[in-house]
Amino acid sequence: MKSAPARSWKPGVGSQGARVGRWNTIFCVLTSGFCLLASGCIRGEPAADLTILNGAEPETLDPAILTGQPEMRIAIGMFEGLTRFDPQTARPIPGLASGFEVSPDGRTYTFHLRTNLVWSTGGPITADDVVYSWIRALAPATASDYAGQLFYLKNAEDFNAGKIKDPSRVGIRALDPLTVRVELNHPTPFFLDICALPVTYIVPRQTIEKYGDRWIMARPLPSSGPYELAYWRLNDKVRLKKNPRYWDAAHTQSDIIDLLPVGSPSAALNLYMNGQADLVWDKELVPTELVDLLIKRPDFHQFNYLATYFIRFNVTQKPFDDPRVRQALALAIDKERIVKKITRAGEQPASHLVPDGTANYLPVEGLGYDPVRARQLLAEAGYPDGKGFPRFEYTFNAAAGGAAEIHQNIAIELQQMWRDQLGIHMDLRQLEWKVYLSAMDHLDYNLARSSWVGDYNDPQTFLGMFTSTDGNNRTGWKSAAYDALINEANQQTDLVKRGEIFQQAETMLVSNQVPIIPLFFYVGINYFDTNKIQGVYENILDDHPLQCIRKVSPKSKVRSQN
Amino acid sequence: MYFLKRLFFAIPLLLVISALAFWLVHIAPGGPFDRERAPASPEIERNLEAKYHLNEPVWKQYLRYLDGLVHGDFGPSLKYRDHTVNDIIAQGLPVSMTLGSLAFCFALGIGLPLGFFTAARRGRWEDYAGSFLATLAVCVPGFVLAPFLVVVFAIKLKWLPVALWESPAQAILPMIALGAYSAGKVARLFREGMLNAMQSEFITAARAKGMGENRLLFKHAVRIAVLPVVSYSGPMLADLLTGSFIIENIFQIPGIGVFLINGALNRDYTVVVGLALLYAVLLIALNLAVDFAYTWLDPRVKYE
Numbered sequence: 001m002k003s004a005p006a007r008s009w010k011p012g013v014g015s016q017g018a019r020v021g022r023w024n025t026i027f028c029v030l031t032s033g034f035c036l037l038a039s040g041c042i043r044g045e046p047a048a049d050l051t052i053l054n055g056a057e058p059e060t061l062d063p064a065i066l067t068g069q070p071e072m073r074i075a076i077g078m079f080e081g082l083t084r085f086d087p088q089t090a091r092p093i094p095g096l097a098s099g100f101e102v103s104p105d106g107r108t109y110t111f112h113l114r115t116n117l118v119w120s121t122g123g124p125i126t127a128d129d130v131v132y133s134w135i136r137a138l139a140p141a142t143a144s145d146y147a148g149q150l151f152y153l154k155n156a157e158d159f160n161a162g163k164i165k166d167p168s169r170v171g172i173r174a175l176d177p178l179t180v181r182v183e184l185n186h187p188t189p190f191f192l193d194i195c196a197l198p199v200t201y202i203v204p205r206q207t208i209e210k211y212g213d214r215w216i217m218a219r220p221l222p223s224s225g226p227y228e229l230a231y232w233r234l235n236d237k238v239r240l241k242k243n244p245r246y247w248d249a250a251h252t253q254s255d256i257i258d259l260l261p262v263g264s265p266s267a268a269l270n271l272y273m274n275g276q277a278d279l280v281w282d283k284e285l286v287p288t289e290l291v292d293l294l295i296k297r298p299d300f301h302q303f304n305y306l307a308t309y310f311i312r313f314n315v316t317q318k319p320f321d322d323p324r325v326r327q328a329l330a331l332a333i334d335k336e337r338i339v340k341k342i343t344r345a346g347e348q349p350a351s352h353l354v355p356d357g358t359a360n361y362l363p364v365e366g367l368g369y370d371p372v373r374a375r376q377l378l379a380e381a382g383y384p385d386g387k388g389f390p391r392f393e394y395t396f397n398a399a400a401g402g403a404a405e406i407h408q409n410i411a412i413e414l415q416q417m418w419r420d421q422l423g424i425h426m427d428l429r430q431l432e433w434k435v436y437l438s439a440m441d442h443l444d445y446n447l448a449r450s451s452w453v454g455d456y457n458d459p460q461t462f463l464g465m466f467t468s469t470d471g472n473n474r475t476g477w478k479s480a481a482y483d484a485l486i487n488e489a490n491q492q493t494d495l496v497k498r499g500e501i502f503q504q505a506e507t508m509l510v511s512n513q514v515p516i517i518p519l520f521f522y523v524g525i526n527y528f529d530t531n532k533i534q535g536v537y538e539n540i541l542d543d544h545p546l547q548c549i550r551k552v553s554p555k556s557k558v559r560s561q562n
Numbered sequence: 563m564y565f566l567k568r569l570f571f572a573i574p575l576l577l578v579i580s581a582l583a584f585w586l587v588h589i590a591p592g593g594p595f596d597r598e599r600a601p602a603s604p605e606i607e608r609n610l611e612a613k614y615h616l617n618e619p620v621w622k623q624y625l626r627y628l629d630g631l632v633h634g635d636f637g638p639s640l641k642y643r644d645h646t647v648n649d650i651i652a653q654g655l656p657v658s659m660t661l662g663s664l665a666f667c668f669a670l671g672i673g674l675p676l677g678f679f680t681a682a683r684r685g686r687w688e689d690y691a692g693s694f695l696a697t698l699a700v701c702v703p704g705f706v707l708a709p710f711l712v713v714v715f716a717i718k719l720k721w722l723p724v725a726l727w728e729s730p731a732q733a734i735l736p737m738i739a740l741g742a743y744s745a746g747k748v749a750r751l752f753r754e755g756m757l758n759a760m761q762s763e764f765i766t767a768a769r770a771k772g773m774g775e776n777r778l779l780f781k782h783a784v785r786i787a788v789l790p791v792v793s794y795s796g797p798m799l800a801d802l803l804t805g806s807f808i809i810e811n812i813f814q815i816p817g818i819g820v821f822l823i824n825g826a827l828n829r830d831y832t833v834v835v836g837l838a839l840l841y842a843v844l845l846i847a848l849n850l851a852v853d854f855a856y857t858w859l860d861p862r863v864k865y866e
Contacts, residue, residue, distance in 0.1 A: 057642070059641055059642055059643065060642065060643045060644045061644060062643065062644060065643055067597065067599065140605070140609040140612075141609070141613065142609075143606070143609040143610040143612075143613040144606070145595075145597065145599075145601050145606060145610070146601075147601070147602065147606055148601060148602020148603065148606065149602075151602055151603070157602075157603060160603065160605060160606065160609070161603060161605035162605065162609075213638065213643065213644075214638075214644050214645070214646070216644045217644055217645075217649075232644075233653060233816060234642070234645065234649070234650060234653045234654060234816060235654065235810075235815075235816040235817070235820055235821075236653075236727065236816035260726075260814070262814055263811045263814075263820070264811050264812055264814070266709065266812075267724070267725045267811075267812060267813070267814050270712060270716065270717065270724035270725060271724055271725055271726070271814070273717075274716070274717070274723070274724050276723070276724070276725075276726065432827065433592075433827060434590070434591065434592025434593070434596055434827070434828070434829050435590075435591045435592055436592075437592055437596040437597065437598065438591045438592040438593075438596060439591075441596070441600070451598075455599075470600075471600025471601060471602070471603075471604070472599060472600045474600075
């Protein structure tokens with residue numbers, strides 16, 4: 001089989017000429033292909049008013065399904081809940097609801113919707129839309145990870161589990177087109193915070209029913225928030241454009257916002273330094289090796305937020321079934337050294353789990369650094385100077401970006417501290433992320449690196465995790481007394497008393513029983529030039545409503561100063 | 563006839579590949595819906611598994627997957643739940659293919675002349691310099707070369723953008739970073755081929771007949787010398803076209819390479835199997851193209 005197209009292209013030329021022609025052809029095809037390809041990646045689009053590097057590629061923008069911060073930070077622009085977070089304090093303020101009443105027992109909330117609510121595509125937003133959105137988030141078919149945020153509603157958990165089929169039995173109903181009544185299982189002081197979380201956002205029923213699972217990609221996509229989704233190109237960018245029909249559109253600061261997923265910290269820093277990005281708001285996008293230098297710059301902003309780095313014990317195995325052993329290990333850690341030497345971004349050492357500054361709560365003091373007492377406790381447990389203490393493993397995960405290095409360095413530091421102070425020997429086990437999660441779930445570990453970011457601003461989001469049946473417990477530690485305390489706190493309407501009960505529970509967790517050792521509280525780092533970007537405030541939820549952010553050009557700034 | 567036969571045999575091959583990929587990715591520990599925060603109740607997890615049929619036996623899931631495949635449906639992504647695998651391929655593949663083709667052109671455009679030049683100047687300093695360059699290109703990995711190029715050309719000299727994928731200028735650095743290895747490889751293969759060809763009998767015969775050295779090199783040696791490059795081109799092109807995790811990550815390019823690696827890490831079953839199949843199809847097609855090109859370039863080669 002022999003083809004001869006090249007020959008027939010040049011009739012009359014001899015065979016040698018044909019061969020030259022063949023090479024010419026190849027050359028021409030390659031060159032013209034090259035030019036064509038190079039021109040193929042031009043895209044003519046208006047420039048954005050604001051470009052934000054947003055961390056990981058969003059998994060989904062469906063508010064009922066999303067779970068991560070990059071997703072929340074985009075969805076917050078596209079949809080709104082009954083309340084929203086104040087950009088400065090991160091406390092709930094009126095959103096689509098202009099006001100509410102709460103019954104004296106704290107179990108019934110009546111919300112009044114604003115009278116000027118319209119979808120971005122036209123048509124009113126009504127109480128029925130609210131009910132639909134919440135029921136949808138709870139419906140088993142939606143398969144929402146965060147449906148649990150709505151379990152405070154009466155019958156919600158049973159409805160989600162399929163034990164109740166009739167959605168009208170769930171504790172939410174529309175009294176009239178502008179009024180929604182919600183019934184809760186028990187008084188929930190942070191319920192207004194819940195009403196600002198994405199899982200409760202008001203979403204467009206008709207679009208969802210028409211397009212099904214991938215309704216977010218429907219055009220036009222009705223939005224209830226300050227922005228509409230202009231487009232979403234995977235691993236490229238999400239572009240939002242202002243929704244002129246939003247109830248507070250007059251105060252939306254930027255018309256077009258681009259949110260770019262960036263996987264590599266050095267790419268993020270390069271794009272920022274070269275002026276291709278205005279705002280970088282993911283701590284993972286700060287190159288670890290440069291953290292010391294960068295945090296001294298005026299455009300790098302550190303702030304505390306609701307997140308704790310801690311170690312889990314698997315308390316079902318010897319010798320970690322003995323609280324004295326767990327206490328000893330906790331007391332032998334010099335946490336100050338870890339934050340000064342390894343993390344280096346201004347983190348505070350943690351002796352307790354619930355971060356300082358959490359609403360409705362004053363934290364308790366847990367175990368500090370006391371190697372003498374640590375040795376004493378270990379001896380009491382039957383291991384004087386670590387004699388007879390079995391070798392054990394510390395499990396930590398591989399991660400993207402700088403986090404991997406930090407996990408590993410902390411592991412090495414702990415290994416050394418425990419060897420020097422207690423005479424015990426630990427091996428390190430690094431696992432790929434999903435394998436690590438699976439090991440935690442099956443209690444297939446001795447000690448494991450862990451962290452937790454609060455879902456809402458209340459101690460419950462941290463302390464509730466270690467009740468016997470919670471899926472996030474992952475330590476094998478079960479205490480009826482602890483469960484009773486958490487339950488009692490959640491029935492309590494008096495916030496001061498509630499806080500005291502939570503304190504008792506936390507003391508149990510971090511001083512007496514110690515199924516976990518808190519190491520430090522995370523700090524967040526955003527980077528942007530405060531002379532150019534306005535409306536980003538450091539708050540404890542690290543939450544930044546998009547409609548408040550704007551870029552001021554030097555010119556307009558001069559004008560505004562005059 | 564031969565090529566039709568080859569195409570026909572590709573089908574069972576693809577079936578085996580898909581089954582193997584499907585099985586391997588399912589036996590890896592952890593699943594697509596394992597997260598740091600466990601859902602509030604076990605039912606939530608069951609709802610998720612039921613929605614994506616993960617509660618069924620693997621063979622049944624595989625049959626379900628094949629059924630979709632027959633209808634041109636690669637299934638929904640389990641990680642990016644607003645997108646199907648078809649969406650991911652449709653958006654990422656053109657980008658990766660554009661970059662890959664550019665890198666391919668770069669590899670041949672630099673590699674062939676360099677190989678020819680070093681062979682023609684064999685044993686002189688030009689040969690050593692050129693061969694050193696080619697070896698360097700093969701030895702320096704992309705994750706070293708790419709940041710180096712960015713630092714020099716984007717940050718210090720400010721000639722080119724640091725990253726992103728919007729204008730042709732943004733394609734230049736990733737093209738070089740991606741194509742450098744192949745360029746070096748092509749140069750070495752071509753040089754080797756040229757030297758071998760120059761020692762063969764028909765060249766000696768031509769030389770004895772008094773044919774000029776340039777004519778000898780260009781007309782006769784090249785045709786034989788290029789054959790190893792051609793056979794390397796098929797897998798090389800398949801490799802370049804399907805994207806590179808490292809290059810796409812460093813230059814923030816919305817290609818398909820990132821999805822293949824992250825898909826595996828995220829246990830995004832459908833994405834992994836879909837992209838593995840895509841890679842397999844490309845590899846089979848390009849190998850076929852290579853064999854086809856052989857018959858065109860070398861009249862001695864015939865397939866039955």
